[in-house]
Amino acid sequence: MLITDIRAHHIRIPYDAGVASFRQGASAISALDMAIVEVSTDAGITGWGDAFAYVCPRTTCTAVDEMIAPQARGQQVPDAAGIPAFMEQVQRNLHLFGRYGITMFAISGLDIALWDLAAKVKGVPLHRLLGEARRARIPAYASLLRIGTPEAVARECQAALRLGYSAIKLHETTAAPVFAAREAIGAKIPLMVDMNCPMDGATATAFAQSCRDAAPMFIEEPVWPPEDFATLAQVRANGGLDIAAGENACTAQQFRQMMTAGAVSYAQPSVTKVGGITEYLKVVELADEMGVKLAPHSPYFGPGLLATLHLTSLRESGFIEVFYMKRAACFWRGRVDVDANGSVEVPQGPGLGYEPDKEVMERYRVSLAGGAASFTGGASDFFFGSSATLFCAVFRSSTTFCREATPAFKASICRLAASSFC
Numbered sequence: 218m219l220i221t222d223i224r225a226h227h228i229r230i231p232y233d234a235g236v237a238s239f240r241q242g243a244s245a246i247s248a249l250d251m252a253i254v255e256v257s258t259d260a261g262i263t264g265w266g267d268a269f270a271y272v273c274p275r276t277t278c279t280a281v282d283e284m285i286a287p288q289a290r291g292q293q294v295p296d297a298a299g300i301p302a303f304m305e306q307v308q309r310n311l312h313l314f315g316r317y318g319i320t321m322f323a324i325s326g327l328d329i330a331l332w333d334l335a336a337k338v339k340g341v342p343l344h345r346l347l348g349e350a351r352r353a354r355i356p357a358y359a360s361l362l363r364i365g366t367p368e369a370v371a372r373e374c375q376a377a378l379r380l381g382y383s384a385i386k387l388h389e390t391t392a393a394p395v396f397a398a399r400e401a402i403g404a405k406i407p408l409m410v411d412m413n414c415p416m417d418g419a420t421a422t423a424f425a426q427s428c429r430d431a432a433p434m435f436i437e438e439p440v441w442p443p444e445d446f447a448t449l450a451q452v453r454a455n456g457g458l459d460i461a462a463g464e465n466a467c468t469a470q471q472f473r474q475m476m477t478a479g480a481v482s483y484a485q486p487s488v489t490k491v492g493g494i495t496e497y498l499k500v501v502e503l504a505d506e507m508g509v510k511l512a513p514h515s516p517y518f519g520p521g522l523l524a525t526l527h528l529t530s531l532r533e534s535g536f537i538e539v540f541y542m543k544r545a546a547c548f549w550r551g552r553v554d555v556d557a558n559g560s561v562e563v564p565q566g567p568g569l570g571y572e573p574d575k576e577v578m579e580r581y582r583v584s585l586a587g588g589a590a591s592f593t594g595g596a597s598d599f600f601f602g603s604s605a606t607l608f609c610a611v612f613r614s615s616t617t618f619c620r621e622a623t624p625a626f627k628a629s630i631c632r633l634a635a636s637s638f639c
Contacts, residue, residue: 218294218338222257223327225281227274227583230518234542236369237362237388249544250274250583251519253573254281254326256334258294264334265573267521268326269489273319274583280323284311289327297335297346304328304495308468321467321492328493329524329569337568344527344563347498351533354560355526358384358409359541360516365389367397374401377541381559384408384536386437390415392427399431407536409461409512411437418448425456435459435483435512444471446478453480461485464514468492469499476507487514488528489521497528516540522553523569530563537561546581548573 228251239246252274254266270277288307295303307324314320336346344350359377364370364387374385384407387398395410402408410433416424421439428436436458440449443465453460459482466472467490475481486500497513504511515525515538522537529535539555547554549571553561564570 218258218260218262220256220289220292220294221259222255223281223286223289223330224255224257225268225278225323225326226253226255226578227251227270227278228253228519228578228581229274229583230577230581231545232540232542234362234540236373237364237541239362246272249518251517252277252281252322252326253519253578254285254330256289256327256330258334262334262337263572264330264332264337265520265569266326266328266330266333266493267489267517267519267524269322269487269517269521276319277322277326280319281326284314284320285323285327294334294338295331296338297332300328300331300335301495303331304493308492317467317471322490325489325491325493325496325521328495329488329520332494332524333520333568340567342527342563342565342570343494343524343568344530347494347527348531350527350530350563352530352563354556354558354562355529355535355537356383356560357539357555358382358386358407358536360386360411360538361388361541363388364394367393370394371397371401373541374398378402378406381555381557382539382541383559384434386411386538388413390424392424392431395428395431395433399433404432407434408432409434409437412439414438414441414443414465416440418445418451421448421452422456425452425458429457433458435461437461437485438464446475446480449475449480450478453482459483461512463487463500464490466491467496469496469503472500473503476503476509481509483510483512485512485514487521488524489517489519490514494524494528501528511535514538518544518553519548520569520573523549523564523571526553526561526563527569546574546577548577550574 229248231248250270252268252270254268256264268277268281288310311320332343336343359382361373377385385402386409388411390412398408416439425436439452461483462481463485464487472484484504486497488497491497513525515522526537529537555561
């Protein structure tokens, strides 16, 4: 069976996170940008992958199209035993472009798709191809976006518990919201604090010490830069709390450096960043050897979430991370939503278990029009109010629009949106 084509699809699904926010610089992000990788074969079987994209979807898609596709198009589809060697050769061929960041995100997308294909060929779910599933449902924790005020944090935590979530993760960098969350959820609910790499070692140590009485399960990525494993190890040794990190690490090699330094109690491989399922499995083996726990990173809703469910099912314990938000649509027809008991079912179909909803893909696809990104479907009814307002929101946030679109095209969009932002 031959790989006949590899395509990257830029999908943008709006979301509503209530009082919480997700920001990059001065810009608030109000949609999930995804780079969904489709691997076609001459046997008519399709594999689906997921390359990390957040605020760089066009860059990631370009990396898939220009770097990854030529490496695999026309090649035999490897079976499970052959995927590691296949992917190592891809990594070797592309090492000139760096072993971290966009290159590895794109590699991750291909890798996930190949594992999807390998399991589909065998007619089994991915977890059965990899080993023995220990769990059919995975407990989910609500991963709240940044909120800030203690009162609002407390309300959102209580709301998440009412929806069935059995654990909470904050994205906060001050102690008051952490204590507010603990008071709101009680002593028995696991609480995690993701900091997104803001502090130097001394400040991070002081923060950890100040939060000890709130008893978080761990604090996540407290140190800048995230690859400063020596400083992270000092915070772990002196802060009095367990440390989690690894969502920004790529390849098992970087995780080995992290664990050897004694920097983490919990390793957090992200299957859409680390190099896909192949590198994720290497991290798992390494963590078991070195006595480090696993807390996989999975704040996404594409094939990467399905892959993480399968991988997590192979362990006797551990949560699945779920972004706490209302999405305009779901690829999987609601089948990966958190149930009333706070868990997500592990897919049982061949491969990743589900095929993406093509109607959703088409509706929320971002394509090129006049050199600029544009929606092909009508996501606007979710919370933008009208298609014209949606165009306005998309293009106002698109540097590509400002740089590449023709004046005539800009003018037509402005007239359509009745907006003055141009």
